[in-house]
Amino acid sequence: MINAEQRCISLLKDCKTLNNLKKIQAIATKTNLLSEPFISGKLILLSATSISDALQYACNLFLEIPSPDIFTYNTLIRGISESNLPQQSLLTYIEMRRKTILQPDSFSFAFILKAAANYKSLNGGIQLHCQSLVHGFDTHLFVRTTIVSMYAECGCINSARKAFEELSQPNVVAWNAIVTACFRCGDVKGGEVLFGKMPFKNLTSWNVMLAGYMKAGEVEPAKRIFAEMSAKDEVSWSTMIVGFSHNGRLDEAFECFRELNLSGMRPNGVSLTGVLSACAQAGAFEFGKVIHGYIEKAGFGTIVSVGNTLLDTYSRCGSVQMAHLVFDWMIKIKNIVSWTSMMASFAMHGLGKEAVQLFHDMESSGVVPDGITFVSILYACSHAGMLKEGIGFFHKMQVTYAIEPSIEHYGCMVDLYGRAGLLRKAFEFVLEMPIEPNDIIWRTLLGACSIHGDVTLAEQVKERLSELDPTNSSDHVLLSNIYAIAGKWREVVSVRRSMIDQNIKKCPGWSMIEVDKVMYSFVVGAGLNGVTKEAQEKLVEIMSRIRIEGGYIPEVGSVLHDIEEEEKENAVSLHSEKLAVAFGISRLCPGSVIRIVKNLRVCRDCHVVMKLISKVYNWKIVLRDRNRFHSFHLGQCSCQDFW
Incomplete structure (x- = not known):
């Protein structure tokens, strides 16, 4: 007959959801197994690292364990280090050092250093590096590799190189870490040199180069590396598709996705979001619908990031109806990004009332808006001419939700006042901002001057822009057009001559259209x-x-x-x-x-x-x-x- 411990172990092997985990915990509590290190450790491991949205449950469960061992502490530190608040893992580490006689091991330092890397705390990382030295783990390959990554994430390539060079026998993981460090810190040439020196390479090594080149905008070298690879995995293809999309090489993103399907490999969530992003940028509505069909057929509809990207694709392809259909379809998996994306969709299409109603629906559902949500709703109010509502949301953001306005929120307010024709109010608002206005703020006001033909204010705004971004062609062209509409031809000629003298070239206009799933420019x-x-x-x-x-x-x-x-x-x-x-x-x-x-x-x-x-x-x-x-x-x- 199976005893309680064996039953728990058997159930834990197949546990995939938080609801099932709670049931197993109830059994463990009832049978006094929660004090067993193996059972409690397994519960923490699953909730902290394997089951989504269960980290807080892991933290609460941890408090119920009478005497957690080093494995349990390390597991919780690891889970928190990979969350949105990695700095909280440091508190767990400090608690372990103060409240117990447990000594940190190599895993403790690897996980806590990972946390320092994730929240880019150089001071914390240096202190942890020193502590690993005191405890004799700094030469441990796993720990030292994490130290290399930590310095890279904090932008200290020289420290990362020094940490790597002190390794007597670096393995391929360490080599991959230092090559990644070079790309992280913008040292593309250094990454190339180290890649050439690697005594052995695995598939990850090649993928590191692909990702590094694409992130640096070096598309042609990435294509060369991709062609040279004897073997490619899902990461290789995804990196290329996302890289092409990120660098505006949209036709190549589409072609790479087609080649992926012809290769016999199955697209994953990352490659799907990459090609959907390309569809969104190009306005490839029909191709996007094809991808949508594949997503539903292949069962990727439960991945929230894929759903959010699909929603954004339809929105940016001009079909707010399809975007809303996807939004409704995501009823069980939608998150704050889903609500905000749908709001932004309404905003881009000038549907201000619909965006406002969606905001209230989101509040009623219990989802708390964040700063990005307020950017979307303010943008919607601006483009729908809803001045009173926009001012109300700006106030609500600060008073109700204690969100400090960022430069993007101030920009939306300038746009709101400017589009409503309150140009002087917009100008005064900019001057009274508690943070220094950037070129985007002033450019927004210049655009409002263009809409309403205010030449005098446009000249004042252009002076500010000349101090911040003197070579921006769009500012010169916009001022020239304002002069032209006002019939000030001498000033038009002066602006155009200034552009010639400064070798400022107007950005060429282009348009794209999709016909039979092919993009034409x-x-x-x-x-x-x-x-x-x-x-x-x-x-x-x-x-x-x-x-x-x-x-x-x-x-x-x-x-x-x-x-x-x-x-x-x-x-x-x-x-x-x-x-x-x-x-x-x-x-x-x-x-x-x-x-x-x-x-x-x-x-x-x-x-x-x-x-x-x-x-x-x-x-x-x-x-x-x-x-x-x-x-x-x-x-x-x-x-x-x-x-």
Whole structure:
């Protein structure tokens, strides 16, 4: 007959959930097994390191154990070190040293040093390094490798190198740690040299190089390393897909994902979030739906990070309906990120009332908003013109939730006042901020000056920006456009001449459109190819038709005055978003939604053209520019001409 201890051990082997763990603890408590080191240690191990959202339960359980041994202490330290509050593990370590006669072992130092690395405490790390020396564990390979990583995380590459060089016989784990340290500290060349010196390499060694190169933006060397690898695992493929996406190499991210599937390996959660991120950046709605289907079929829908990324992808591809569908689908796994992402989705689409209602629903559900949540709700209020509500949320954040405003919150408030036309109030708000305003704050105010045509304030703001970021091309272009709309052509010429003298080049505008799951790019001033020629020919037809049927008159106010009217019209007629929409009408089936992503703010003329096309051609157009979404339908835009 199985006794209570054997029963507990058997149940612990298959325990996967906190609910089951609580039942096993109840059995252990009832049968007086909680005082048994093996049983109590196993309970702590599972709750602290293996079962999600069970760390607090592990801490509470730890308090019920009468005489925890060194294994139990180490397990709790390890669990806390990998949590969102790694510094708390130091308190557990201190308690062990003060309240018991237990002596730390090599695992104690490895785990507590990991905690110091995770919260980047150099002073704490140095003290722990010294303590490991006192206890004779500093030469222990496991501990010394963690010391290398700790110094790297704290940005001390020289100390990391010294710790590594003192190892008499470093193994491959130690070599991988020092190569990682170089990349962590931005020493790409040092990482390359050490990688070349490694006497032996494993698959992790190659993956370290891939991750290091991609994080440093060195895409071509990463591609070379990837090609040289004789064996690749899930980490290798995921690193490449995420790296391509992170570095804006979206087509390569899509291609790498296709190659992963052809290789016979199964995508994991990381590779899926990587390719979804690429879909979000490119506005690849159809490809995103394909990935969504794979996620549901392969059973990845229970991974909260995948669900959140899918929600964000649909949102940034212009389908707030699909984003909300995913949000509802995540009912059992949604977290604060899910709520905030859905709120941001409403905000980007100008749905301020919906965002506010969602905020209240979140509060009612018991989820406590954080600083990022308030950025999203303030952004929503700003883009929906909800001045009173925005001011209320800014106040609530500080009074109700004791959240100290960050530069992002102040930026939202400047945008809120600026879009509402309260430019002087916005200017005074910036001057009264308790933290120093950065270039983004001033640029937000400059954008508001552009919307409302306040030349005088724009000049004052531009002076501040010239001190903080004198070579930013968008600031010069924006001021030039403000002057042009006001008819101050001499000032326009002066700004443009200043740009030439300082060799400041305007960022080229580009737009992307997805047709049959393939992304097409249109860049202002790019050479003519078959796709661009097709788009231009279709655009000529479109512009002619909206003139006749829609009464289109080109908005050329911001184009230089010293060229003929026909040249002005040509200057605005070939903007990348116009070419993209023309290509969409040429290739897509009637009734489809044209989805375009643009890297800059849409100009007034293009905005007018999109409204007329949606009316004359009866197409629905969803355009994501640098600031927000514009949904054009039957001659109207979702932004209500407020952007």
